[in-house]
Amino acid sequence: MDSRVWDNRAWLFVVPVMAFVLFSSLIxxxxxxxxxxxxxxxxxxxxxxxxxxFQNLLDPTTAVGARFQGAxxxxxxxxxxxxxxxxxxxxAVALCIPKSGWRVGAVLVAIALPLLIPYNVVGTIWxxxxxxxxxxxxxxxxxxGVPFNVTQNAGSAWAVIVLMDVWHWTSMVALLCYAGLKxxxxxxYQAARIDGANRWxxxxxxELPKLRKVLVIAMLLRFMGSFMIYTExxxxxxxxxxxxxxxxxxxxxxxxxxxxxxxxxxxxxxxxNLITLTVCWMFFTYTTHADSKDVA
Amino acid sequence: MSASAISAPLATSGTREARAARGPxxxxxxxxxxxxxxxxxxxxLVNASFKTNADILSGLSLWPQHPTLENYSKxxxxxxxxxxxxxxxxxxxxxxxxxxxVALPAAYAFSRYRxxxxxxxxxxxxxxxxxxxxxxxxxxxxxxxxTGLFDSIWAVALAHxxxxxxxxxxxxxxxxxxxxxxxxxxxxxxxYSFPRFFVKIFLPLIANGIGVxxxxxxxxxxxxxxLATTLTTVNAKPIAGMMSRAYSAAGxxxxxxxxxxxxxxxxxxxxxxxxxxxxxxxFALGRV
Amino acid sequence: xAQITLDGIGHAYGGDPKTEADYALKPxxxxxxxxxxYALLGPSGCGKTTLLNIISxxxxxxxxxxLFGDRDVTRLPTERRNIAQVFQFPVIYDTMTVAENLAFPLxxxxxxxxxxxxxxGEIAAMLDLTADLKRRARGLTADAKQKIxxxxxxxxxxxxxxxxxxxxxxxxxxxxxxxxxxxKAVHRALDLLMIYVTHDQVEALTxxxxxxxxxxxxxxxxxxxxxLFERPEHTFVGYFIGSPGMNLLRGEVAGAEARVDGHVLxxxxxxPALPQxxxxxxxxxxxxxxxxxxxxxxxxxxxxxxxxxxRLAHAxxxxxxxxxxxxxxxxxxxxxxARLRLDPGKIHVYVDERRVAGxxxxxxxx
Numbered sequence: 001m002d003s004r005v006w007d008n009r010a011w012l013f014v015v016p017v018m019a020f021v022l023f024s025s026l027i028x029x030x031x032x033x034x035x036x037x038x039x040x041x042x043x044x045x046x047x048x049x050x051x052x053x054f055q056n057l058l059d060p061t062t063a064v065g066a067r068f069q070g071a072x073x074x075x076x077x078x079x080x081x082x083x084x085x086x087x088x089x090x091x092a093v094a095l096c097i098p099k100s101g102w103r104v105g106a107v108l109v110a111i112a113l114p115l116l117i118p119y120n121v122v123g124t125i126w127x128x129x130x131x132x133x134x135x136x137x138x139x140x141x142x143x144x145g146v147p148f149n150v151t152q153n154a155g156s157a158w159a160v161i162v163l164m165d166v167w168h169w170t171s172m173v174a175l176l177c178y179a180g181l182k183x184x185x186x187x188x189y190q191a192a193r194i195d196g197a198n199r200w201x202x203x204x205x206x207e208l209p210k211l212r213k214v215l216v217i218a219m220l221l222r223f224m225g226s227f228m229i230y231t232e233x234x235x236x237x238x239x240x241x242x243x244x245x246x247x248x249x250x251x252x253x254x255x256x257x258x259x260x261x262x263x264x265x266x267x268x269x270x271x272x273n274l275i276t277l278t279v280c281w282m283f284f285t286y287t288t289h290a291d292s293k294d295v296a
Numbered sequence: 297m298s299a300s301a302i303s304a305p306l307a308t309s310g311t312r313e314a315r316a317a318r319g320p321x322x323x324x325x326x327x328x329x330x331x332x333x334x335x336x337x338x339x340x341l342v343n344a345s346f347k348t349n350a351d352i353l354s355g356l357s358l359w360p361q362h363p364t365l366e367n368y369s370k371x372x373x374x375x376x377x378x379x380x381x382x383x384x385x386x387x388x389x390x391x392x393x394x395x396x397x398v399a400l401p402a403a404y405a406f407s408r409y410r411x412x413x414x415x416x417x418x419x420x421x422x423x424x425x426x427x428x429x430x431x432x433x434x435x436x437x438x439x440x441x442x443t444g445l446f447d448s449i450w451a452v453a454l455a456h457x458x459x460x461x462x463x464x465x466x467x468x469x470x471x472x473x474x475x476x477x478x479x480x481x482x483x484x485x486x487x488y489s490f491p492r493f494f495v496k497i498f499l500p501l502i503a504n505g506i507g508v509x510x511x512x513x514x515x516x517x518x519x520x521x522x523l524a525t526t527l528t529t530v531n532a533k534p535i536a537g538m539m540s541r542a543y544s545a546a547g548x549x550x551x552x553x554x555x556x557x558x559x560x561x562x563x564x565x566x567x568x569x570x571x572x573x574x575x576x577x578x579f580a581l582g583r584v
Numbered sequence: 585x586a587q588i589t590l591d592g593i594g595h596a597y598g599g600d601p602k603t604e605a606d607y608a609l610k611p612x613x614x615x616x617x618x619x620x621x622y623a624l625l626g627p628s629g630c631g632k633t634t635l636l637n638i639i640s641x642x643x644x645x646x647x648x649x650x651l652f653g654d655r656d657v658t659r660l661p662t663e664r665r666n667i668a669q670v671f672q673f674p675v676i677y678d679t680m681t682v683a684e685n686l687a688f689p690l691x692x693x694x695x696x697x698x699x700x701x702x703x704x705g706e707i708a709a710m711l712d713l714t715a716d717l718k719r720r721a722r723g724l725t726a727d728a729k730q731k732i733x734x735x736x737x738x739x740x741x742x743x744x745x746x747x748x749x750x751x752x753x754x755x756x757x758x759x760x761x762x763x764x765x766x767x768k769a770v771h772r773a774l775d776l777l778m779i780y781v782t783h784d785q786v787e788a789l790t791x792x793x794x795x796x797x798x799x800x801x802x803x804x805x806x807x808x809x810x811x812l813f814e815r816p817e818h819t820f821v822g823y824f825i826g827s828p829g830m831n832l833l834r835g836e837v838a839g840a841e842a843r844v845d846g847h848v849l850x851x852x853x854x855x856p857a858l859p860q861x862x863x864x865x866x867x868x869x870x871x872x873x874x875x876x877x878x879x880x881x882x883x884x885x886x887x888x889x890x891x892x893x894x895r896l897a898h899a900x901x902x903x904x905x906x907x908x909x910x911x912x913x914x915x916x917x918x919x920x921x922a923r924l925r926l927d928p929g930k931i932h933v934y935v936d937e938r939r940v941a942g943x944x945x946x947x948x949x950x
Contacts, residue, residue: 010409013401014417017461020398024458025424028435096326107327108575109568114334116564120521120536121557128344128554129337136340139356167337170330175575190642191675193662195736196692205688209678209722228428231521231536249430249522256434257526269431280426 035266053267064264070243071251072275078247079226082165086222087215089166090173095203097178108178111171123235126164130156130236150237154244161233161245165226173218180214181207216287220280227276248272338561345554352550367555377556380538383449385563387524387534390453391460392513396506398457399464404494406465407472408480421462432458433526440527451527452534456517463516464509471505504574511571518564535560586653586744588616588639588777593648595634601646609634610802611647616745616779621771623792624781627824631801632781636747639779640669652744668737669747673754674729676721683708683717686735693740707735710770727759734763738770745777752787764791785825797821813869814930819937822867828896831873831907833866837933840942842866845903847881852929853942865934870896872930873909880923883907888917899924 039049059065093111098104114122130150132138137160141148148156184206192202230249233239239246239254246254252272256265344352345367346360371377405411406418436455440446445454479501483493499506521536528537535556542553568575594601594611601607609631616622624632637643638650641662650658657665668689677685686704695703708714711731716724721732730751737746748767752760768791771778782788788795789809796806797820804818805811816822816830823829835844840854844866858864875885875897883899888911895911899922909924911917933940 004408004410006411007409008411010405010411010414013405016398017402017421017465018417020394020454020457020461021421021424024436024454024461025427025432028432028439031435031438032431092326093330096323096330098323098327105572107331109565109572110331110334112568112575113338113561113565116515116518116561116568118519118521118536118560120525120539121560124539124553124557125337125341128550129340134344134352134356134550136336136356136358167334171334185673185675187671187673187675190640190662191669191671191733191736193642194640194667194669195689196663197688198692201692205677205679224426228430230428230430249428252428252430253433253522256430257437262434265434269434273427273431276426276428277423 032266032269035262036270039263049263053263054271057264057267057271064268067243067251068268068271071246071248074245075227075247078162078165078229079223081162082169082226083219083222085162085166086170086173087219090170090218091177091208091211091215093170093174094177094181095207097174108175111174114168114171117168119231120235122164122168123232126160126167126232127236130160152241154241157237157241157245160236164232164236165229168232169222169225173222176214176218177211180211184210216284220283223283224276224280227279341554342558343554344550345558347551347554349549349551367551368559370552371555371559376533377538380533380535381559383528383532384518384524384534384536384560387449387452387456387532388514388517390449391456391517392510394453395457395460395464395513396468396510399461399468399509400499400506403465403468403472404498406469408477418465421465424462425459425466427458429458429520429522433522436523436527446527447529447531449532452524452532453517455523455527456520460513460516464513467509467512468502468505471502471508474505475501507571507574511567511574514567515564587618588745589649589651590614590616591649591651593635593638593645593650595631595638595643595645595647607801609638609645612803614796614803614806616777618777619775620793621768621778621791622780623788623795624779624798625783625785625788625795625824626798627783630798632798633749635798636669636749636779636781639745640667640747641665642669666740666742666744667747668740668743668745669749670730670733670737670751672750674726674733676724676729676732678720678722680721681717682713682719682721682724682732685721685732686713686717686739689736689740703739703741707739710738710773711735711766727755727763730755731763734767738774738776741774743776745779748778748780750782751780752782752784760787767791785827789825797824799824815939816867816932817939819865819867819934822869822932822934826869826871828870828908830867830869832934833868833901833905833907835864835866837862837864837866842931842933845901845905847901849881849926849931850928851931851933851942852927853944855933855940855942858933858935858940862935864940865937867932867934867939868907868926868930870908870910872927873907874925874927875899875909875911875915875917876923876925877915878923878925880925883922883924885917885919885922887919897922 036053037049037051038046039052040046056062056064057068060069097107097111117125127135127150129135130138132142132149138148138150147153150157150160188206188210189202192206197205228249229247230253233245233247234250237245239250243251252265252268255261255268259265343359346363346365347357348362348364348366351357351360351362351364406414432455436451437446440451440455445451475498479497480493483497488497521534524534525537525540528534539553539556542549542556590612592611592613593609594607595609596606597608604610612635624635626632634643638645641657641660644659648658649656652665677688680688683704686707687700690700690703704717705714708717711734713728713731713735716728721729724732734748734751737748752763755763764787767778767780780788780791782791789812792809794806794808795812797804797812797818799818799820805816805821807815807817812821812825816825819830819832823832833844835842835849837843837851837855837858838860839856840851842849842851842864849866881901883901885897885899886906887898889896889898895917897909897911897917898906899909900906907924907926933942
């Protein structure tokens with residue numbers, strides 16, 4: 001099974017990566033941990049605060065706790081919504097990609113374009129598009145009588161941000177699924193024809209099961225992406241109206257860089273990071289566990 | 297979010313699938329609709345970039361009434377914009393080169409050897425992929441200020457290593473594991489020294505993987521803006537920083553913003569064009 | 585159940601062939617009889633899979649008509665043809681159990697549940713899958729998966745034919761034999777027309793009632809295993825079938841004698857129709873060329889291979905050509921001069937790769 005050779009000299013190969021990760025992850029993380037257990041009187045004088053910041057953060061009756069809980073719930077709702085749209089839509093788009101000919105390349109290039117637009121420009125595109133005075137979408141909705149206003153109305157703001165994320169990331173799901181579909185041997189489709197399966201049955205019994213692996217990757221990537229989202233909604237709504245589109249990252253940046261509330265922000269960071277890791281880990285173990293159960 | 301709001305989009309995509317199922321014609325229609333969805337907002341940006349601000353604000357028009365290159369000429373004439381574009385590109389290129397070259401030996405080690413702590417190390421590396429950049433904004437600010445790297449392109453290039461190094465290790469490990477280790481052994485028997493083997497034989501074999509890893513590093517570094525704007529102020533200001541200047545006190549300069557936005561789409565489009573034949577395989581990340 | 589007729593079926597990918605070489609499958613007439621087991625045998629790229637796919641409807645032929653019984657099905661889509669096909673690699677539906685996999689072709693055709701269960705049970709019993717019926721198919725071994733594929737091919741009792749496209753390629757050699765005899769038994773039990781594509785002559789000769797040998801897009805001979813062995817109609821059949829293949833020697837024929845490398849060989853038949861001294865190819869199987877202690881052609885043995893059950897000698901005829909010959913039991917043999925006996929009745933004469941029938945020395949055509 002595992003043909004790898006036991007050789008501790010391999011550590012030498014890993015040293016450069018370790019150096020970079022040490023510098024760009026571990027040391028910064030230690031400062032965060034450090035802040036999270038201390039309080040400051042200003043002027044760089046710190047003292048031990050124990051788990052105080054964490055107690056504060058996890059207690060919804062405190063101001064910080066309420067803020068955190070609100071952002072957390074909003075963010076979960078957002079992640080769940082975009083996953084529920086992007087995954088099925090991505091599969092559908094992948095099925096629509098032409099099978100051969102020059103159009104394949106053209107379609108793939110066109111589809112991939114949103115993935116390489118800087119996040120702030122994505123935000124700008126949708127801000128411009130949804131403005132009620134100069135945006136095509138905003139004006140069209142306004143004229144058709146839909147009460148639509150991104151800066152005033154929470155529903156409108158949510159709709160635009162979800163739509164923007166779908167616009168931005170469905171292509172990634174589609175490209176992953178397309179790669180998965182390409183890997184299915186022709187014999188499966190031929191066998192299905194001979195077995196008299198209809199199109200739905202081919203999708204349900206061949207394509208979907210074979211896409212399982214890529215879908216796990218797609219769902220993980222999209223969960224992570226949507227759970228860390230910052231620049232795009234911030235450009236469009238600034239977290240508003242009120243706090244209505246203030247997701248975890250937006251809230252955290254406001255707290256850490258805007259209000260320089262170091263202790264709270266540090267505790268916020270650690271808990272936020274931990275939640276992300278836990279959800280990814282649970283999802284990953286659940287899917288691999290389901291796999292191994294099949295094989296047994 | 298109510299349950300009905302969530303299930304509604306599911307239902308629409310279901311019918312879309314059913315339509316796609318009807319054969320080539322349904323597929324073409326489905327794809328055309330998706331393309332429309334992708335390109336109408338982009339068109340709106342490009343459209344605005346060719347309008348004057350007065351034209352933009354005077355009312356809705358589907359194409360420029362008084363087409364102008366004024367917004368673009370403003371950008372091309374301004375050295376601040378030049379340096380912003382140069383900074384953005386340099387950050388990304390430096391980051392991509394660092395990420396891939398550092399990840400290569402590590403990916404080789406993870407793919408070929410077992411060693412003390414290999415598994416925890418690999419998962420710890422991957423866990424950095426899952427870390428929200430917002431968590432690092434403040435500590436990076438402190439760290440790079442303390443080391444004197446703040447407001448340099450190196451600050452951003454190094455900061456993006458946070459997620460790009462693990463990403464490159466992950467992608468490359470997948471591709472390297474696809475190369476049979478007999479090749480390593482044969483080269484050893486043929487008397488190749490390890491460095492010569494690695495450069496002369498191994499790197500060409502995983503050239504595709506390197507391309508894919510570089511593409512993804514480029515992509516994630518090029519699009520990330522939170523760290524890029526937090527870690528720079530004046531000297532190393534990237535495009536995003538310049539663009540936020542267009543949201544200035546004097547009101548929004550929409551034309552300028554749209555032109556700058558349009559220009560930032562070009563490098564991405566060029567990169568995709570180069571990798572167009574590998575997109576399908578590349579997105580499988582060598583693992584599927 | 586009905587016979588299948590190939591009425592001038594030919595195929596050129598991209599249509600409109602200009603020359604013979606443009607055909608992936610050169611036009612062929614053949615009738616596959618109901619209830620028989622056929623093998624399509626040939627090297628890879630010989631057009632056998634194309635022919636199979638034409639029958640199943642995955643490929644629409646550019647030329648000719650395909651008849652199931654009297655019905656023209658040339659342009660009928662696969663799913664309406666009543667054909668079952670088993671592919672080279674196991675095709676299973678990952679999310680279904682073994683039983684659901686086997687039932688799938690029947691469920692899709694709206695067969696009643698009790699009939700499905702009965703038929704699935706029957707097929708599973710034949711293939712030793714009964715114990716696994718409730719298990720998820722994706723966890724099984726490659727050969728179990730291929731048995732499921734075979735089972736799905738066999739489960740419909742109304743099919744015109746069951747087609748096999750090299751179905752044992754991925755199977756462990758030790759299990760190949762077992763699966764092949766299982767297939768043979770299934771064929772006897774179900775009385776279906778079966779067409780089996782392979783490049784392995786042992787598989788073809790042990791499975792089939794009749795073997796179609798194909799080469800370069802052409803069916804070069806159709807016959808029983810014995811016919812292919814005893815009377816290869818084409819030099820290709822001669823050397824492709826048998827291990828080692830037939831000896832092929834350049835020579836000349838004059839009446840009932842042949843000249844090869846200066847030796848005169850008596851033949852079992854006379855060939856008055858061939859011009860005197862015409863260059864031909866002579867074919868004789870190693871089984872009928874024996875080293876002898878008595879009279880025979882003077883040859884030089886260059887190598888002896890001991891295959892355990894028999895020994896084979898490579899003997900040079902002196903003029904640059906050599907023959908593989910059988911060494912009789914108990915005969916001591918070393919490299920160097922020896923005597924070779926060729927059974928005159930087993931020597932075939934080929935002109936332009938095709939066998940020429942001679943006139944029997946008694947007077948009948950052979």
